[in-house]
Amino acid sequence: MMLTQELSAIVGNAFQQCGLPAELGMVTVSDRPDLADFQCNGAMKGAKQAGKNPREVAQMIVDALSAEDKGEKFSELSIAGPGFINLRLTTDFLAQKLTVLAADERLGMPHIMHDKIVIDYGGPNVAKALHVGHMRPFLIGNAVDRMLRFAGCDVVSDVHLGNWGLPYGMLISEFEMMYPDSVYFSEGYNGEKDEDVVVTLDILAEMYPRVSQQCKGDEARKELAQKTTAKMQAGHKGYLALLQRFNDVTIADVRKMTDFLDIHFDLWLGESDTQPDQDAVHNHLKAKGLIEDSQGAQIIRVAREDDNKEVPPLIWLNSRGAASYPTTDLITVYQRVRDYSPDKIIYVTDYRQAQHFEQVFRAADLADYIAEEKLEHIGYGTLNGQDGRPFKTRDGGLLTLNGFISMIIDKAAERLKEIGLHEKLSDEEFKQTADMIAIAAMKFGDLSNAIRSDYIFDIDRFVSFEGKTGPYMQYAGVRIKSVLSKAAESGIEKGVFMIDDSQRALALQLILFADNISAAVKARAPHIICEYLFNVAQSFNSFYQNIHILGEENKERQSSFIAMITATSQVIEIGLGLLGIKIPQQM
């Protein structure tokens, strides 16, 4: 059980003994660490109900608690201000909690959820290079993914490639003009691969903007692309085979990036994978009477009477009969329900797509595929440049994700050289370390912002080794490991926890691991983890400053120090692990 829950139960019990609701006993971490470790504000809420003034109620609770506890858990129970109940834990109790935490590979974090979850994030487009805009969905999605797994969920992650719209009709039609005789475009395509048709990322990257531009100015060309799109969506075998080749080269490329970022997907499905089920879903929707014709398109009305805003209908098929992303997203819901029976499907995308998901969720519910409450959209804010506008390169162009990351790596390497790390490490090790630090800088920098808010990207701040940054966290981790290995060399082993004043603040932070992780999971808020880990690291640095572990003469005290920093190391390592951040050997 989590610490605040345990304490809330104890205090809640005292409230009950006094004839008041147990819920009033909710205990939270104190706002005033100078006065208490934890606090309960319930006496003020319960005063009216009890017909007493808040301090009287608080006194009753404190009396009941003292009688029950006899100084075992609480070294101090006091009343302050209008009726705050302040709790201070005994060092024995702290030590006991730490012992339990240190013996558990999950550091006391219970499995708080057991849901089957499908999480959809990333959403790279086939045939287009990843750009900076893909950073947030990958990082946030992956952090939430890892957090849910750690919380006990059975998670299936899907990258959900974008590859079913007009852009792909454009590309295929262009290939058809280039290779009119290819088997991909013949009537009786039998599934063979045409090696003469060369598909590489470079070719696609050059082709797409060119053809896209052409379609803007040339109606006939655009019409050809649209027709090709329609045939593709209708299941044209050769087109789909060619599209599959676009997918293959794109996936190979995206995989390089996700591997580098230590992000791994269970599924590499995309919009095009909805094709086999489009008719089935269409017929189902039709049978349910959900589809109607409107202005030439086929729509599903999802507005409700009690809506306080206008919710436009979902466009099932547009007036050209083409599927769009509402179509594929709805079919994907059907497939995920069929294949995984999830308790929840979570989508991580730009918050601007909130309305789109609202429509899809309502439609999925109307179709009886899954209850709307089981569908969740996590919308993140924009990554902005120094000017407060969406991040662009200096000349106003869109920066590729590769370029963006290289920039961060260069900056990290520069810093590492300043401190002479390149003289201590081989070129290979140095490169790996720079990569690891750059990834941490990027991930921690991004994730330490609340997901929903837009934020300003400042490379110097992200890569700085000072302040609330990834490298600062890694540095704390590296220092601990360094001390631990020196201790091990000297044969100093960890012993039992003996909490004295030097360790108290750190101990208190550590035993709140499960509380913080749990809060972060429930709120889908990686920034809570960042904040918490930063506090842990600061508490550690502060502790470390005031004592000398290897030189400590009292051996019991020394061995308790080792136990303490071992636990700290685990908290930092596992905590950072939830954000997808690793700690290097040296830095």
Add this chain to the structure above:
RNA sequence: GCACCCAUAGCUCAGCUGGAUAGAGCGUUGCCCUCCGAAGGCAAAGGUCGUGAGUUCGAAUCUCGCUGGGUGCACCA
């Protein structure tokens, strides 16, 4: 026009199921290495929480108005 989100220290941001002196990082100003990694630590200065009202014993937090930003409002994803 309708709806949603945001406005907190010089800068970047937390806090928002109402509660005690509103927090952090950066920056600024002082200190602290004969000692395990000072990429560290300690301390100080810095805020009428956009604005006006309301609810409440108590409001950064809840409600309403206003101002100033952002976003979305059927066939692009």
